[in-house]
Amino acid sequence: MLRPIAAKIISKVVEDARKSGSLPDDIRLNYIIETPREEGFGDYSTNIAFILAPQLRKRPLDIAAMLVERMKGSEYCESITVAGAGFINFSLKDSLWQQLLKDTASMGIKSLYPNTGGGKKVLIEFVSANPTGPLHIGHGRGAAVGDVLSNLLERTGHAVAKEYYINDAGRQIKTLGRSTFLRLKELRGEAVEYPPDLYQGDYVRDLAGRIIDEGIPVPPGDEEAISFLAGYASSFIMDGIKNDLGEFGVNFDNFFLESSLYASGIVEETLQILKDREIAYEKDGALWFRTGLYEKDEDRVLIKSDGENTYFTSDIAYHLDKFKRSFDVLVDIWGSDHHGYIPRLSASVQALGRNKEDLRFLLIQFVTLIKDGKPVGMSTRSGEFTTLREVMDEVGRDACRFFFLMRKSDAHLEFDLDLAKKTSNENPVYYVQYAHARIESIFRNAREAGVDTNNLSDADCTLLTLKEELDLIRWITRYHSVLDGSARSLEPHRVTFYLIEIVGRFHSYYNKTRVLGNDMGLTRARLLLLSALRDVIRDGLDLVGVSAPEKM
RNA sequence: GCGCCCGUAGCUCAGUUGGAUAGAGCGUUGGCCUCCGGAGCCAAAGGCCCCGCGUUCGAAUCGCGGCGGGCGCGCCA
Structure with a gap:
């Protein structure tokens, strides 16, 4: 709206100058028009004279003077001046x-x-936290950024879909099952040893208590019980996550299950493509991906020597699936601790024949909560992390969302709880x-x-x-x-x-x-x-x- | 050891993709309510943009080398 008018003015001047022979036809015109921060410089400023100077072998000042002379005929602008070493400053008339x-x-x-966007289809994948515990504050930041980004892209001519990916096929869910199983035994009065590699948070104990209170029938055998509890606990936690997100104002178009990749056969298809193109090769009894073909990164394992797929494999398949759903651009929003994973995934989409730019990443840096001027500790290991819900309840949804967007997403965020509550x-x-x-x-x-x-x-x-x-x-x-x-x-x-x-x-x-x-x-x-x-x-x-x- | 991110006012951070005399909020100091909402406004002080070299008309921004902080580097998930 505002740039177009200024841009039109300049391009018309250039065109006129060409027609009259003052400028040759074969010139690069990668100049910019910007709004100078100094008000006295007018509404707009352009560096076009600097861009043309080396091409025309003339002084920027002379070129600027020539262009300014032509601009004076424009019906839209006023106070056109040459400033500094050759900037052209100008303003639009008040009436305009x-x-x-x-x-x-x-x-x-x-x-x-x-x-x-010109109607481009974009898929934004974010949060994607495994349902093994409630969302913490870092997930909240990712949720806010992803949601706002999708609003932004929608307003700028993109067709946006929001997706949440769930690793339901992995070991973490099984660990959750074991955790719940042991807490259940504990509550029933059995002496159990609770290993440190299980989930330590109180929510597991609460969940076990709930299962007892509500008389949920748990299968008798240990393995059956663990498997049942894994499913029960994860879907219960997932409901909680969806609920928290809903209250936070974040609604997804789709929840994508990792297990569906195996069901649909696209994992096999992916591996076949990589083998056919000789991007995958065997070594030491494992199947490797030639990351080095595309990125400065080491080759990575797709299938382990024990025959199991790595997560990398299902992630490639997942992204192939996204492209198959005819999205033009994919945006992945990750916690910044996963940044080391970017090169290989970027390489994988190139291996699938897409442009590197078709998959863009946004990294979310950690959030430090500040209370009484001091950081509030949070450690996942001890289970004492601060949940999104706690913060939302304390400062309200509006302040919470706004604060998450007051920093570049890949910069550390200090979230001052006291400030967020001040009116x-x-x-x-x-x-x-x-x-x-x-x-x-x-x-x-x-x-x-x-x-x-x-x-x-x-x-x-x-x-x-x-x-x-x-x-x-x-x-x-x-x-x-x-x-x-x-x-x-x-x-x-x-x-x-x-x-x-x-x-x-x-x-x-x-x-x-x-x-x-x-x-x-x-x-x-x-x-x-x-x-x-x-x-x-x-x-x-x-x-x-x-x-x-x-x-x- | 290698890779990524960060380093800007006392504090927390912007900086229009390389533009002109580097900005805001908080904090500090001093002002403004007979009048539309004082949850507001105005003003002052505060800087080696971590350091050095380079690229060019021009660098907080790009490149190289340091220093400092964070994170990541598995046939883990």
């Missing part, structure tokens, strides 16, 4: 910004959604929500004063001449490029930063300028501005999965 506001307000928030400007969640509530309050007052707030489309935007008002309009239209940039880079945290930023401009404006006044024309114009602003805040909060309250 005012018109943009009007267009945005009348066409709605969706007119600010960029079509970055003051120190807490960014409230800062943003407060702006929304404040605007709603103004609208309530306006209606009470008899202003028809549903019909502002004929408001005269040319009355919005304050620096702060034009600046707010720029920030509103910028939503477009924020969505575009975060979608391209898979960085949903940019949206939260944008919200904090734009809302700050609003609070400042509000403090300085009265919206409702005697001048009805001006009042209506300002209300129109605020309605567009409110729509952006509301949509941004919705994207992050945080409520936009009308009153607080």
Whole structure:
């Protein structure tokens, strides 16, 4: 919305210059147009002169001067200047910004959604925690990032599906069965030794107690009992996980079982493909994958000498299955402790004939909870990890989600529980929500004063001449490029930063300028501005999965 | 030993994919409510962008070498 106009201006100038012979046809034009952080430099800045200089063997300053001369004919821009060593700075005319506001307000928030994806089908796989225990805080961060990323991609022209992968065929589920079995014996008064490699968390004991209380029939033989309990416990825990996720506002389109890969035969198919292409080879009685063909990584085992598949094998099959379901791009969101696994999986999709870029990874760094200024310890081994539910119950869903998105996902996150609970400007969640509530309050007052707030489309935007008002309009239209940039880079945290930023401009404006006044024309114009602003805040909060309250 | 991530204000972190005089919040100091929500606003102080070399018109950003922190390196799952 905003870039396109600036881009059009520049490309038209270049085209004109070509036609008149001032620029040759065969030049590379990989210049950029950006909004300079220094306000005094205008709305836009381009480095085109620097890009052309070496190609034309001319000084950047001379090229800039030539282009600026041509830009002066444009009906859209003003204050076109050459700055520094050859930057071209320019602004759009106020009237154009005012018109943009009007267009945005009348066409709605969706007119600010960029079509970055062009309808591409994307599968985002995230959380994928095994049902052997409740979700902890790290899973929560992954859940928030994955969910917000999918909202983001949906808004930017992608067809998104969210998937949760469950390793139900592995040993961990069996371990859960043994853990439950022993706790059950314990509760029945038998003396048992509980090995340290079993799940230590209290939830296992609770579950065993529940099985006794409810009189769930457990098969007599030890092996049968363990196998039964593995299934029972895991599906019980999985229900709990789904429940937690639901309350956290994260809903999946599909839960994919590892066991289904074996049932469908796609594991065999995968191995066959790799053998046929001679990407798999035998050595020491095992079957190996030639990772080195594609990535700087060691070769890895697909089938162990005891005949069992490794997890790597079923993971390759799983990704083949994803592609077979006609997804164009796959996004895998993992805990950062799995980063060493990336090269081999990336190699595997290339081995299957896909581009490396078709599988993208997002790593989630660990979360440290801070309470009373000190880190809260969490160790899975002792079973004393902090669960997502505990944090959600303590600080609320809104703060929880927002905080998870205040950092780049692959950076450590310090989650200050006390701050998340504060209801003051120190807490960014409230800062943003407060702006929304404040605007709603103004609208309530306006209606009470008899202003028809549903019909502002004929408001005269040319009355919005304050620096702060034009600046707010720029920030509103910028939503477009924020969505575009975060979608391209898979960085949903940019949206939260944008919200904090734009809302700050609003609070400042509000403090300085009265919206409702005697001048009805001006009042209506300002209300129109605020309605567009409110729509952006509301949509941004919705994207992050945080409520936009009308009153607080 | 090898690989990945990180190192920016006292603290927690951004930095528009290589742009101009490096930003925000918290904390510190000092101001603003006869007026639409003070859960807000304004201002000041605070910097060797870990260090060095290189790439170029231009580097916090890219490359190489160090230093410091985190994580990962199995025919484990």
